[in-house]
Amino acid sequence: MSEKRRNVAPNKSTSPSSALSACGCSFEDGLCVWVQGAEDELDWLSRTGPTETPNTGPTGDHSTSRGKYLYIESSAPTVKGDKAQLKSLLLPPAGGKGYCFTFWYHMFGATVGSLKMLLQTADPLKRTLVWQKSGNQGDEWRLARSHVTLQEVHQVILEATVGGEAGDIAMMTSPSSVDHVLPLEGSCDWQQQSDDDSDWVRETGSTHNPHTGPDSDHTTNTPTGHYYFLSSTDDLQGQTAKMSSPLYPAGKWVCVQLWYHMYGRGVGMLNVYQQSEEGKEALIFSQSGDQGRLWRFAQASLLPRVQPYRIVVEGVKSGPTQEGDLAFDDVHLTDAQCPPPGHCDFEINxxxxxxxxxxxxxxxxxxxxxxxxxxxxxxxxxxxxxxxxGYYLYVDNSVGEWGDNSFLISEVFQPATRGHCLTFWYHMYGSHIGTLRVYTNDRTMHSGGNEEGMLKWIETGNKRDRWKEASVTVKHHEAFWFVFVYQRGMNPGGDVALDDISVRPGGCYSEPPISPPDDDNDMMSAGLAVGLTLLAGVIISIFLVVLNKNRRV
Structure with missing residues (x-):
């Protein structure tokens, strides 16, 4: 461990702006005013270029790819759960408007742990979690922002936790990483509507009933992050709450995306409308009932309009119930067309x-x-x-143990009379390939503790170095979602990959494999076909000989 420095109280003559500006650091010449934590197991390390462990960590810093950044090394002798902390100098109270702390982070790998931003006060000694990310966030640098309003002398602590041997986490700030700003995570000019029966409430943390509602927001994944929430109460069935966006110009934006949380036995309905300036509404998205204890993704194409419009999010209570909380977060409008539901080529995300x-x-x-x-x-x-x-999804088989699972889940699909066809391309090449399965799940199975659902397709073993297409026909009587599960093989050398997933209404032309084939499936199938062909030829020859003899007689 490196030598730890003691924190020094802020000088009363130092202005808040200068103290905050001092926290900006490129880490090119050391840690600036930051110090390593003293009660952790690891140190943040300085590096240029890629980290030593393959399939994890960045290839360079965020700004030039040639500069320095800080990271934690997740491979041995590091063990799961080890922590590394980086602490700022003592900062003055945040002031009336607070300040915005920003930094860049990189979390890429099969077993990435977590990265947290905490605020620590000295008197009394207290830590508050204000930002958090866990797991793989993709092979790219991402920007994090946190609006700080703490009116006490405090420190900023950046804490990384090891999740596994392929879980390097990197971080860097910049000279402009701290500034005084208005709140970032506010209402964004969304307003409650007056023609409803209830109100959406801006909430943090978990809801009051442990059997419904989210535990944290979607944006920061922390108890201090905000989302909008509609409580389930003893109110009458059908009561509604509406929130509307600012007025958008005609023709502006073509797709709306958001994350919603609908967990509990008494969950009602969530509707999204596109509302004209005169108040005429067109329903563009609707979901009802328990969707499991997780944030779900939703999107809808906007209708072409010649007049300004608003987006309206409506919650409908199923009451009376205590287990029907609704929540939504991270509403985003884009100029790009919404991709078809379930479709992805993974070129962008x-x-x-x-x-x-x-x-x-x-x-x-x-x-x-x-x-x-x-x-x-x-x-x-x-x-x-x-x-x-080009990009694809894959599981890194060089980490983990035999039998480890990796889950990939889709958005929720509504049942259709003709069913749905899931089509995808898969790549299973290596001497120790495990098993790839496709399931469908729904709220009935999920609420009973079944995370996988009903098996629809399975493949195992080495299929050689080529992409293969598969199709799965699904007929479901209630809302459902797809689940890909890869189970790791016995040894390294078993990476599996997916690409070009699509889901369309109607059945598929071909049926999925009924049972898992052996590793030498292709060769056995070819040999069996040749054998049957030869056998058929022999039988036909014998038949012709006998027939010819009978004619002579």
């Missing part, structure tokens, strides 16, 4: 597909491109572009 997280599985699906760093396994090109520049 993971679309509506997400890792499950929590304690259910052990590793994450990663977004990558080019050849695997593990020899003799994984694809060398993606399926979409057939090049080393």
């Amino acid at each position: 993971m679309c509506s597909w997400s890792n499950l997280g929590g304690d259910v599985d052990q590793e994450d699906w990663l977004r990558g491109r080019g050849a695997s760093t593990n020899p003799s396994t994984g694809p060398s090109v993606d399926h979409t572009t057939n090049s080393t520049h």
Whole structure:
């Protein structure tokens, strides 16, 4: 461990602005005013270029790719749960408007732990979690912001926790990382509507009933992050609460996306409308009932309008019940067309597909491109572009243990009379490939503790270095979602990959495999076909000989 420095109280003659500005640091020449924590197991390390462990960590810093950044090394002798803390100098009270602390972070790998931002006061000694991310966030630098309003002398603490051997976490700030600003996580000019029966409430942390509602917001994944919440009470069935966005110009934006939370036996309905300036509403999204204890993704295409419009989010209570809380967060409008539900080529991001997280599985699906760093396994090109520049999803089989699972879940689909067809391309190449399964799940199975659901497709073993297409026909009588589960093989050398997933109404042309084939399935199938063909030829020859003899007689 490196030498720890003692914190010094802020000088009364030092202005808040100068104290905050001192926290900005590029880490090119040391830690500036930051110090390593004294009660942790690891130190933040300074580095340029890529980290030593493959399939995790950045390839360079955020600004130039040649500068320095700080990171934690997750490989041995480091163990899961080890922490590294970085502490600021003591900062003065935040002032009337508070200040915004920003930094860049990189969390990429199959077993990434968590990164937290905490505020610590000295008298009394107290720590408050204000920002947090857990698990794989993709192979890219991301910007984090936290609005600080603490009116006491305090420290900022950045704490990284090791999640596994492929879980390097990197961080860097900049000279402009701290500034006085208005609150970032506010209402964004959304307003309660007056023609309803109840109100959405801006909430933090968990709701009062442990059997309904979220435990944290979606944006920061912390108890201090905000979301809008509609409480389930003993109110009458059908009571509504509406919130509306600012008025948007005609023709502006084409797709709206948001995250919602609908957990509990008495959950009602969530509706999203596009409302004209005169108040005429068009329903563009609707969901009802218990959708599980997690934040769900939703999107809807906006209708072309010649007049200004608003987005309206409506919650409908099913009451009377105590287990029907509704919540929404992170509403985003974009100029890009909404992708078809379930469709993703992974060229930009993971679309509506997400890792499950929590304690259910052990590793994450990663977004990558080019050849695997593990020899003799994984694809060398993606399926979409057939090049080393295209992206796909994969599981890094060099980490973890035999039997470890990686879950990938879709958005929620509504039942259809003709069913749905899931089509995807998969790559299973390596000497120790495990098993890839596809399930469908719904709120009935999920509420009973079944995280996987009903098995619809399965494949196992080495399928050689090529992309293969699969299709799965699904007919469901209630809202459902797809679950991909990869179970790790016995040894490293078993990377599996997915690309070009699509979901369309109606059945598929081909049916999925009924049972898992052996590793040498392709060769056995070919041999069996040849054998049957020869046998048929022999039988036909004998038949013709006998027939010819009978004619002569």
